[in-house]
Amino acid sequence: MTTVTVWNEYRHERESDTVAEIYPDGIHTVIADSLDKAGFETQTATLDEPDHGLSEQVLADTDVLTWWGHAAHEEVRDEIVDRVHEHVLDGMGLIVLHSGHYSKIFKRLMGTSCSLKWREAAERERLWVVEPSHPITEGIDEYIELEEAEMYGERFDVPAPETLVFTSWFEGGEVFRSGCCYRRGNGRIFYFRPGHETYPIYHTEAVQQVLANAVDWAAPGDGPTPTFGNYQPHEDIDLSDDRTVH
C-alpha cells in the first residue's frame, strides 16, 4: 500500500479567518482525507512540528511526499531540505503544489529560480490536458475548470518538464505549464499548479483526482539502485596504467 505524507506550512489557516473558513483544519487535512479515501495510507506533517514533521523515520516510511508552502519557505531548515532531497534522489515521490514552486526543495531539485508571474483576482482558470496518455490524467475530462484561482503566468522559470500534462488558461490573458513531470535521481516529481489558500481548490473533485493519480505515478518502483564510484571492467582490458593523480 502506497504511503503518503502530506506536508503543509500550516500558517495561513491559523492566522487568517478567510483561509480558516475554507480549510479549518488546514490544507493538509483536506488533501490527506482525499488521498485516504483514494486508498492511500496517509499521514500529515507541518512546519511547526519538530523537524517540520519530517524525521528520517517519517521519510523512510513515505512513498510519496506532497508539499504545500507559501509564506515561510525560508523557515524550512536546510538540513531538512537536505534530507528530503536525499530521499527524493533515492526514489521517494514528490508532489509540489501551487506556491510550493518557491519552496527550497523544489528550487533545489530544479536548479532554477522557479519564478513566475502571479495575480490574485479570483479569476477563472481552465487546465487543459495536453498529454492524454499520461496516467496523471486518469478519469479527468479534457480540461478542469476552476472558477476562482490565483493566476500564475509564464515564463515559469523551470527546466522543461519531461512530460507536460496540463497547460492553464487564465481569464486575464496568461498561460501556464500547470502539470509538469520530472525525474531526479530515482525519484519522480510532479508539480501541480492549483491550490491557492483563499479559494477552495482542494475541495474540488477533479483536483483531488489528479492528486491521487499523481501519487500513483510518483510512488517508487522496484527499479535498480545504481552503484557509483570506482568500477571494475566487465571486459578483459589492460589495467596496468598508473598515471593517476587521484
Add this chain to the structure above:
Amino acid sequence: MTTVTVWNEYRHERESDTVAEIYPDGIHTVIADSLDKAGFETQTATLDEPDHGLSEQVLADTDVLTWWGHAAHEEVRDEIVDRVHEHVLDGMGLIVLHSGHYSKIFKRLMGTSCSLKWREAAERERLWVVEPSHPITEGIDEYIELEEAEMYGERFDVPAPETLVFTSWFEGGEVFRSGCCYRRGNGRIFYFRPGHETYPIYHTEAVQQVLANAVDWAAPGDGPTPTFGNYQPHEDIDLSDDRTVH
C-alpha cells in the same frame, strides 16, 4: 564577438609531473588557445586567483564559461557559485567538462548527485553522435575515438538532457551519455565528458571542434528577458477580490 572565459582548477598541472607534461601551462591554456584559434575572444580564470578569477565584472563580460575541476570542488566558495549560477540563469552559457560533473555549479544546476561510475585504465572510448542535426556536431564524424580515456559509466545521475548529442562506448564494457544539452533559466548548458588530466584529450582536434561548436551553441542570444512577480491582467477582468493573505 563571443567572449569565453575558460575556468580551470589548475592544481594537478602544478603538482603532478605526469599532468604537467601534457599540460605544462594548464588545461585552461590549451582550451583557451584552441577557442582563440576558432575565433572567440578568450580569457582564463583559475581557482587560486582572487574570487577564483570570477569577479562580477569578469562574468558580466563573459558569454560562455567553460569549467574544468576535479580535486578541489569543495574549495570553490559558495558565493562564487551563487554568482555563476545567477549569470547562467541570466543567459551566460556554461560548458562543463569531464570531472566538472561533480562541481558545485553543475550539481546546483542539475539538482541531482551527478554521480557516475569511473575507472582509470587508459582505455579506448568511442563517442557516437546520436543527434547529427545538432549544431554541436558540426564538422564531426559519426564518432570520435579516443585511444586513452578515463571511463565514466552509467547510471549518470543527472536529469535526462533536453538533447542527447553523444553517447560513449568504453573498452571495459560501459556506456555513458557524454554530450548533454540543457537549458536552465535563460542559459544554455552543455556537459561534455572527455578530458582527463593524465591523457592529452584537449589536444585532440575533434574535441577542440566540439568545444568550439558548444561555445557557439551556448552563447546567449537576444531572446526576451522574462519579468516575474505581481502582474496586471491583459484582459479586462474583475480585480475587486480582496481575500488575499499576502
Add this chain to the structure above:
Amino acid sequence: MTTVTVWNEYRHERESDTVAEIYPDGIHTVIADSLDKAGFETQTATLDEPDHGLSEQVLADTDVLTWWGHAAHEEVRDEIVDRVHEHVLDGMGLIVLHSGHYSKIFKRLMGTSCSLKWREAAERERLWVVEPSHPITEGIDEYIELEEAEMYGERFDVPAPETLVFTSWFEGGEVFRSGCCYRRGNGRIFYFRPGHETYPIYHTEAVQQVLANAVDWAAPGDGPTPTFGNYQPHEDIDLSDDRTVH
C-alpha cells in the same frame, strides 16, 4: 486484466532449422507464454493468417500489441497498418521488438527511416539502465547482459525518445538506444532492441521481465479522449466575424 496480442511474422521459424531449434513454435509462442505467466491475457497473431490475424475485433480487444517482424515487412498490407495505426492513436499500447524497427507501423509512427547499423556476429551486448525510476526497469539490475546478440549501432534514425530507458554496449565497439519510450496520440509505444531470431534472447528471464513491465506501462488508461474540430468558445466572445473561406 490487460490483454496482449503478440504478433509475429513467423517465417524464419518455419524455414530455417537454426531458428526452429530455438523457437520451434515461433517467437510469438515464447513471448506469449512468458506474458501469460506474468499474468496477462495473451493471444497471438501472425502474418500468414487472414488479415495478418489483426482483424478490427482482435485489435478492439487488445490493450497492448507486441510486434516482431524481419524479412517480410513489405508483405504487411497497408490497410492493416492503417488499422493498427488508428488503434495506437486511440490508446492501444505497442511494443516494437528488435528488427521490428523497420516495420511499416513503426516507421509510420516515427516519421523517420528508422535505419541503423547492424552486424551478426553473436557478440556480447550489455544493456545499461539509464533511467532507473522508469517502471519498465522494475526488477531489473543495473544492466542486462546477453552473451550472443546481433549488433545494432547508432545512429538510430528515430525521433529522440521521450524517455530513454536502456542504452546498449556492444563488444565490437558500438552503442545503441535500446529501450525507447514514445507517446503517439493516446498510445504509448516502447521500442526494445533485443531479440534476434538466431539467438535465444526471448528465453532470457530479464528480457521477459522487461517485456512484462513494458506491457504494464503501455496498457491504455482512462485519460480523456480528445475532441477535435470546430469548437464553441468557453468564454463569451464576439462570434460575428464572417470572413471565413471554409
Add this chain to the structure above:
Amino acid sequence: MTTVTVWNEYRHERESDTVAEIYPDGIHTVIADSLDKAGFETQTATLDEPDHGLSEQVLADTDVLTWWGHAAHEEVRDEIVDRVHEHVLDGMGLIVLHSGHYSKIFKRLMGTSCSLKWREAAERERLWVVEPSHPITEGIDEYIELEEAEMYGERFDVPAPETLVFTSWFEGGEVFRSGCCYRRGNGRIFYFRPGHETYPIYHTEAVQQVLANAVDWAAPGDGPTPTFGNYQPHEDIDLSDDRTVH
C-alpha cells in the same frame, strides 16, 4: 547564404476577395519578401505549378522549406510528399505554418493525426514565450499579441516537441502549443501556429521575425551524415558465427 523556398497552396488568394485583399500576390509572396529582407535567398513554389514547384532540383537547392496549405492538402501528390520527406530526413529544414498542421508532409513526419480544435471568430491570441533561451525567440518580447486570429485549441495531437517555444492563449478560453521544435532524421522542423488566410497575420513584424529566426535555426549544418546497414566491428571480435538467416 541560407536558401529558402516558400511553398503555398495559393488557392484562397485567387478564389476569395477577402483573402485577396490581404494577400493580393499570395501568402507566399509576403512571407518570401519578409525573408528576403531578413537576408535569405528566397524563392517560392505553389501547388498548381508542375511538381507543385518542388522538383528534385528545387529541393536540392533549398536549405529551408516553409509550408502553408489549407483546403487542398489531398491534392499534394504522394510522390512529392515522399520527395520532401526524404529531403527533410537528409537535413533540409522545414517550417510548417498554421493550417499546414494537416498537410501530408507534417502528418508523415509526426506519425499522428495532427488534429486540433479550431474556431474562426477573429479573436485575440497571445503567444507566450515559454523558452526564452531558444534562438527562435531572438528579438521577440515576452509575448506576441494578435488582435484577430483563428483559434486552435488543445489537444493538439502531435508528439511532444523537443522544445516548446510558444504557448498561445485565446480569448475564447483555449490554449495551444503554438511554437514546436522537432528533429527528424538530419532535419529540423518548426511548427508555428499563426497565419490564418483571412487575417493579416504575415504582415505582422513579430511574426516575420519568428519566421526569420526559425529559418536560421532550421538551416542545415555540417554535422555527420550517418551511415546505415551492415557494419564492420571497430574492435577485434570473433566473426565466425554463421547462424544467419539473412
